[in-house]
Amino acid sequence: MGGPAVSVRTEPDAVTSAETPAAASARRLRSGAVTGSRWFPYILVLPLALVLWGYIVQPMLATFSESVAENAGDNYAGFFTAGGVARQSLINSILISVASVVLCGVVGVAMAFLLRRFQFPGRGLIEAIILVPAALPPLIGAISFQLLYSETGILPRALQQLFGTEEPVLAVSGIAGVLVVHTFTMYPFFYLAASAALRGLDPSIEEAAYNLGASRLRVWRTVLLPMLTPAMVSGALLVFMTSLASYTAPLLFGVDQTMTMQIYINRTNGDMPLASTYASVLGVVSILFLLAMRWYEGRRSYRSLSKGVASHRREVTNPLGRWLAMLGSLAGVAVLLAPVATIALVAFSRDGSWTTQVIPSEYTAENFRTIFAEPRAFEPILNSVTISAVATAGIIVVGVLIAYAVRRLRFVGRSLLDIGVMLAWALPGTVVAINLIAAFSTGNAFSFGQVLVATFWIMPLAYFVRFLPMVFRSTSAALAQIDPALEEAARNLGASWPRAFLTVTVRLVLPGVVAGALLAFVHGVGEFVASVLIYTSQTEPISVAINNSMYRFEMGTAAAYGMLQVVLIFVVMLVSGRLENGRSSRSAREATQWAG
Amino acid sequence: MVEVRLDAVSKVFARSGDPAVDEVDLTIRDGEFFTLLGPSGCGKTTTLRMVAGFYFPSSGRIFFGSDDVTRQAPNKRDTGMVFQNYALFPHLSVAQNVGYGLKTRKVRGTEAKRRIDEALEQVHLSGYGARRIDQLSGGQQQRVALARALVIRPRTLLLDEPLSNLDAKLREETRLEIRRIQREAGTTSVYVTHDQAEAMAMSDRIAVMNGGTVQQVGAPEEIYRRPANRFVATFIGRSNVLSLPVVGAGPEQVEVAGPDGVTLRAAAPEAHGLSESATALVSVRPEHVRLTGLDAAGSLSATVVETEFTGMSTHVTVDLAGTPLHVAAVQLPAGLTTGDTVGVVLPPEHLWVVRP
Ligand SMILES: Nc1ncnc2c1ncn2[C@@H]1O[C@H](COP(=O)(O)OP(=O)(O)O)[C@@H](O)[C@H]1O
Ligand SMILES: [Mg+2]
Numbered sequence: 001m002g003g004p005a006v007s008v009r010t011e012p013d014a015v016t017s018a019e020t021p022a023a024a025s026a027r028r029l030r031s032g033a034v035t036g037s038r039w040f041p042y043i044l045v046l047p048l049a050l051v052l053w054g055y056i057v058q059p060m061l062a063t064f065s066e067s068v069a070e071n072a073g074d075n076y077a078g079f080f081t082a083g084g085v086a087r088q089s090l091i092n093s094i095l096i097s098v099a100s101v102v103l104c105g106v107v108g109v110a111m112a113f114l115l116r117r118f119q120f121p122g123r124g125l126i127e128a129i130i131l132v133p134a135a136l137p138p139l140i141g142a143i144s145f146q147l148l149y150s151e152t153g154i155l156p157r158a159l160q161q162l163f164g165t166e167e168p169v170l171a172v173s174g175i176a177g178v179l180v181v182h183t184f185t186m187y188p189f190f191y192l193a194a195s196a197a198l199r200g201l202d203p204s205i206e207e208a209a210y211n212l213g214a215s216r217l218r219v220w221r222t223v224l225l226p227m228l229t230p231a232m233v234s235g236a237l238l239v240f241m242t243s244l245a246s247y248t249a250p251l252l253f254g255v256d257q258t259m260t261m262q263i264y265i266n267r268t269n270g271d272m273p274l275a276s277t278y279a280s281v282l283g284v285v286s287i288l289f290l291l292a293m294r295w296y297e298g299r300r301s302y303r304s305l306s307k308g309v310a311s312h313r314r315e316v317t318n319p320l321g322r323w324l325a326m327l328g329s330l331a332g333v334a335v336l337l338a339p340v341a342t343i344a345l346v347a348f349s350r351d352g353s354w355t356t357q358v359i360p361s362e363y364t365a366e367n368f369r370t371i372f373a374e375p376r377a378f379e380p381i382l383n384s385v386t387i388s389a390v391a392t393a394g395i396i397v398v399g400v401l402i403a404y405a406v407r408r409l410r411f412v413g414r415s416l417l418d419i420g421v422m423l424a425w426a427l428p429g430t431v432v433a434i435n436l437i438a439a440f441s442t443g444n445a446f447s448f449g450q451v452l453v454a455t456f457w458i459m460p461l462a463y464f465v466r467f468l469p470m471v472f473r474s475t476s477a478a479l480a481q482i483d484p485a486l487e488e489a490a491r492n493l494g495a496s497w498p499r500a501f502l503t504v505t506v507r508l509v510l511p512g513v514v515a516g517a518l519l520a521f522v523h524g525v526g527e528f529v530a531s532v533l534i535y536t537s538q539t540e541p542i543s544v545a546i547n548n549s550m551y552r553f554e555m556g557t558a559a560a561y562g563m564l565q566v567v568l569i570f571v572v573m574l575v576s577g578r579l580e581n582g583r584s585s586r587s588a589r590e591a592t593q594w595a596g
Numbered sequence: 597m598v599e600v601r602l603d604a605v606s607k608v609f610a611r612s613g614d615p616a617v618d619e620v621d622l623t624i625r626d627g628e629f630f631t632l633l634g635p636s637g638c639g640k641t642t643t644l645r646m647v648a649g650f651y652f653p654s655s656g657r658i659f660f661g662s663d664d665v666t667r668q669a670p671n672k673r674d675t676g677m678v679f680q681n682y683a684l685f686p687h688l689s690v691a692q693n694v695g696y697g698l699k700t701r702k703v704r705g706t707e708a709k710r711r712i713d714e715a716l717e718q719v720h721l722s723g724y725g726a727r728r729i730d731q732l733s734g735g736q737q738q739r740v741a742l743a744r745a746l747v748i749r750p751r752t753l754l755l756d757e758p759l760s761n762l763d764a765k766l767r768e769e770t771r772l773e774i775r776r777i778q779r780e781a782g783t784t785s786v787y788v789t790h791d792q793a794e795a796m797a798m799s800d801r802i803a804v805m806n807g808g809t810v811q812q813v814g815a816p817e818e819i820y821r822r823p824a825n826r827f828v829a830t831f832i833g834r835s836n837v838l839s840l841p842v843v844g845a846g847p848e849q850v851e852v853a854g855p856d857g858v859t860l861r862a863a864a865p866e867a868h869g870l871s872e873s874a875t876a877l878v879s880v881r882p883e884h885v886r887l888t889g890l891d892a893a894g895s896l897s898a899t900v901v902e903t904e905f906t907g908m909s910t911h912v913t914v915d916l917a918g919t920p921l922h923v924a925a926v927q928l929p930a931g932l933t934t935g936d937t938v939g940v941v942l943p944p945e946h947l948w949v950v951r952p
Contacts, residue, residue: 212697
């Protein structure tokens with residue numbers, strides 16, 4: 001996979017729709033009433049703008065100048081010459097993305113309809129675990145699908161044994177493998193959007209169509225599908241962007257000719273100008289999609305005009321139907337839990353013991369002992385936690401302040417600040433890494449004259465850029481729900497602005513900030529896509545250690561590291577679910593969406 | 597244009613044991629404007645939705661004329677429904693909304709256009725055809741919903757509290773409009789409301805419902821003047837209902853013993869089944885009770901508990917031999933205040949015996 005920090009955008013309208021109650025007072029507040037000073041916003045905003053410029057925009061420009069520094073003509077011409085690798089990679093990336101959109105659309109919308117519209121045995125269980133595969137960290141997620149469905153995977157080998165055939169049965173490889181990973185990990189974009197749209201759909205609108213004589217088919221064609229269109233368009237844009245940024249799936253299934261893989265390969269071969277060229281093209285395409293999404297979201301969506309009428313799930317009543325539903329549910333549960341189960345199983349297998357068997361033959365708890373007790377094996381864990389913690393600290397400070405500025409202050413360039421953060425969200429991890437390499441391979445003002453490449457600091461910086469939007473978004477959403485009149489009341493009772501801000505606003509957005517920060521932290525611990533381009537042997541993070549273990553066929557060790565990430569993400573999902581209690585468990589849902 | 601008949605229709609929702617609608621028998625005459633009136637939760641919507649076909653009855657049958665439609669799909673019934681929240685298609689324009697039912701009926705081209713224009717004109721929305729739904733006010737949306745239901749010339753028009761989302765003034769204007777349009781079209785209509793003033797003003801006949809059963813069916817005036825039971829009497833216009841011992845019973849009237857040893861005569865339904873020494877429930881409307889001086893003929897003495905000035909009249913609550921009695925007085929005896937003793941006259945022509 002490998003893509004923008006998609007998680008923060010699973011419910012594109014969450015922020016805007018939450019805004020309404022406080023919107024009027026927010027307007028009042030932005031007009032400077034808070035601090036009494038017209039200049040105050042700029043004192044706060046200037047450093048924030050410098051941070052966004054220095055670590056997001058300027059590096060992007062550095063990549064572009066790197067790409068045109070020498071033989072620019074050749075670099076870019078590759079995209080226009082038939083038969084070239086560049087052109088083929090772009091075409092492959094786009095084709096994979098289109099296919100992913102179609103597959104995720106079918107699976108996601110079908111699941112949403114099934115779970116929203118029908119009552120059948122096993123429905124509750126399926127709904128509870130439907131997001132589990134997508135919740136896996138990017139590398140370990142892709143590995144689990146490889147272990148399950150590739151030529152050496154559990155399922156094809158099991159079928160091979162069952163039918164006694166020469167070759168593994170139903171094995172996926174190459175682009176097909178990439179598509180399997182994409183479908184399983186990205187259908188939630190459609191599922192969540194369609195599910196929310198169906199929940200928001202006023203059932204009487206559908207009834208009105210039946211009342212006017214429409215058949216079931218016509219109601220689908222003329223009412224349901226048009227009303228779901230906004231949800232499906234934003235789902236499609238998200239899947240397309242995420243697939244385009246996907247890196248781990250092509251890596252594991254050996255599809256070299258994609259944009260992200262070419263960036264990686266050229267960087268590894270030391271052809272930085274060519275890597276920069278690919279990164280620039282991918283960056284521009286991603287930004288175009290970002291703009292398309294913002295434009296589309298600005299248009300209205302068909303939210304129901306009324307609320308409170310619960311739509312009723314149709315009970316599956318006929319006995320055969322119930323049996324089929326039950327079997328289907330069981331199969332669904334198995335498929336949804338298989339990736340996590342596989343990782344857990346392999347984590348307890350002895351390294352090197354799994355060769356041609358269906359599942360590993362020898363089991364041991366040794367792997368867990370190794371990664372904690374052996375200093376060399378424990379180092380990646382320490383690295384990941386340190387890097388992620390440093391990055392998260394920076395993210396909290398900058399993310400909260402930007403959210404506050406964008407939501408509550410009025411200043412020239414407010415939307416630019418917003419767009420700056422969105423940019424960080426839209427850029428694929430691979431591109432973020434290349435940008436930082438291009439910008440900080442020599443010292444510049446933003447690194448205080450130091451070279452950052454091949455140092456510790458480039459790691460937390462990359463995580464900072466990638467996961468800043470998470471805290472920004474969660475804080476922004478929390479702020480939108482707080483009536484600015486509360487802060488005004490504190491001011492009215494004699495509190496200074498900092499005091500009012502700290503005792504009222506900060507206190508109230510805290511759960512949102514913490515949820516976002518936890519999310520950023522776990523994403524950091526699972527980060528692979530950018531890390532793999534910028535790590536050194538001293539800063540090797542967990543995911544890179546997993547990848548290297550896989551190369552050494554130490555699958556047990558790799559899976560044990562993976563289990564750590566998996567356990568961490570599920571703990572965080574639970575905690576953020578608690579934090580957001582009362583509101584929708586949005587963070588928990590967001591946490592289930594990884595930036596692959 | 598058709599007669600609608602419900603024959604012992606019941607609806608039990610799976611989980612709860614109590615029926616939401618219980619053995620309802622109704623006949624709605626061809627061209628009639630018929631109202632289901634009752635408090636919230638009494639089963640009005642459920643009844644209407646069974647007529648529309650969104651629920652199938654648990655038992656009983658529904659007929660449109662001679663067609664048994666009990667289990668017919670809603671899209672085959674040819675009814676026009678106006679939903680409480682209008683249920684307009686937000687992705688279609690006003691004209692497309694109105695034209696939706698014509699399309700399903702294969703009415704196309706100039707004929708469709710003519711009928712859409714006609715329908716919009718009927719609801720005073722000519723020229724609004726190209727608008728989006730969210731560019732209309734609540735009242736305009738309401739009228740689009742009405743036009744959409746009428747343009748298909750349905751066999752029956754079904755309206756579920758269509759005015760409840762409008763403000764008071766608009767509600768009164770719109771109810772006249774709905775009635776005018778319904779009369780012009782002559783469509784058999786079933787109207788659901790919990791607002792008795794609305795029901796009184798609009799209906800040819802009303803069915804008062806409570807707890808899933810029909811309490812009384814009749815013309816507005818009949819229901820007002822001759823409520824069948826205590827529920828109808830108190831739900832419509834908040835009648836006083838006094839429990840008094842019967843001292844004499846005749847056909848269509850009974851004599852009861854009032855307080856102060858006064859004998860009161862009250863009209864009663866033909867088969868009232870009351871005899872001497874039974875207790876009769878005598879209803880009298882607040883606006884029919886007169887407050888007088890203590891010396892007036894036939895007056896009973898009562899104590900003023902509370903007075904409330906409402907503009908048109910004053911609501912006075914008096915204590916009549918231990919029972920609170922509500923009086924709506926246009927003119928009060930001068931200087932009346934709480935604690936005073938007044939005379940109360942219960943005019944015999946307005947006393948009516950109701951069933952429990
Ligand atoms: N779909 C349903 N499932 C279960 N109970 C329902 C359903 N619809 C209505 N009811 C119940 O049936 C009763 C009558 O409801 P309804 O017909 O909506 O009342 P009204 O329209 O008169 O306010 C209520 O007690 C309500 O809770
Ligand atoms: Mg109702």
